[in-house]
Amino acid sequence: MHVRDAVASRFSCRAFLPTPVPLATVRELLDRAARAPSGGNLQPWRVHVLAGAPLEHLKALIRPFAPANPRGEGAGYQIYPDPLKEPYYSRRGEVGALLYQAIGIPREDRPARYRQYARNFEFFGAPVGLFFSIDRTMGPPQWSDLGMFVQTVMLLARGEGLHTCGIEAWTHWHKTVSAFLALPDEHLLFCGMALGHADPAAPINKWRSPREGVDSFATFRGFDHA
Numbered sequence: 001m002h003v004r005d006a007v008a009s010r011f012s013c014r015a016f017l018p019t020p021v022p023l024a025t026v027r028e029l030l031d032r033a034a035r036a037p038s039g040g041n042l043q044p045w046r047v048h049v050l051a052g053a054p055l056e057h058l059k060a061l062i063r064p065f066a067p068a069n070p071r072g073e074g075a076g077y078q079i080y081p082d083p084l085k086e087p088y089y090s091r092r093g094e095v096g097a098l099l100y101q102a103i104g105i106p107r108e109d110r111p112a113r114y115r116q117y118a119r120n121f122e123f124f125g126a127p128v129g130l131f132f133s134i135d136r137t138m139g140p141p142q143w144s145d146l147g148m149f150v151q152t153v154m155l156l157a158r159g160e161g162l163h164t165c166g167i168e169a170w171t172h173w174h175k176t177v178s179a180f181l182a183l184p185d186e187h188l189l190f191c192g193m194a195l196g197h198a199d200p201a202a203p204i205n206k207w208r209s210p211r212e213g214v215d216s217f218a219t220f221r222g223f224d225h226a
């Protein structure tokens with residue numbers, strides 16, 4: 001697969017088939033993703049991968065509480081600035097509206113939205129759940145490195161015919177996850193990631209998030225020819 005097609009075909013998949021993904025595939029994805037660049041080559045990423053019984057065990061710990069309690073244990077870090085200024089606020093609202101519209105949940109149906117939100121903590125049915133963490137002493141540059149690593153995993157997954165969804169919602173259960181994974185105190189959980197085979201029939205996988213065009217975020221100077 002051309003890298004262009006890996007980028008173009010990646011989307012946040014929120015319904016997976018139960019088809020397993022072999023350990024060797026996941027190991028190789030992560031090993032290759034470690035070619036991602038990082039400032040000073042710090043390679044500040046840490047990953048925990050769950051499948052099978054441990055994955056089911058963790059999901060079962062959260063399941064009784066998630067649908068009624070979207071904020072869980074309180075976030076381990078602030079996901080968005082508060083207040084979130086424009087145009088970011090509107091973009092976030094738009095993608096949320098599109099998601100719930102795709103599965104026929106009206107904005108005012110809060111219990112239904114919470115039930116769907118709880119699907120985050122099922123890894124949307126994926127057979128593999130990954131958790132990405134970083135040493136608490138690391139700052140924005142290293143968080144950026146971690147993000148590049150996460151994206152590289154996502155693109156390499158496309159090369160294997162697999163799909164992913166980043167899940168920072170997991171920070172709302174950071175205490176349970178950290179204890180379950182026996183994360184050392186110096187590690188901060190960043191996000192989860194669902195990995196597996198997309199369910200192509202699921203309505204939630206049938207819409208795509210919008211993007212601004214290049215002229216909205218880039219300026220170009222010094223090119224002689226158009």
Ligand SMILES: Cc1cc2nc3c(=O)[nH]c(=O)nc-3n(C[C@H](O)[C@H](O)[C@H](O)COP(=O)(O)O)c2cc1C
Nearest residue numbers: 010011012095120165166167168169170191208209
């Ligand atoms: C680090 C990260 C964390 C994310 N966390 C969540 C999440 O908790 N739940 C979710 O449904 N989507 C999550 N997303 C997906 C974003 O909403 C999605 O990337 C964005 O709306 C653009 O859509 P696309 O990925 O389909 O192109 C996350 C994405 C990233 C990169």
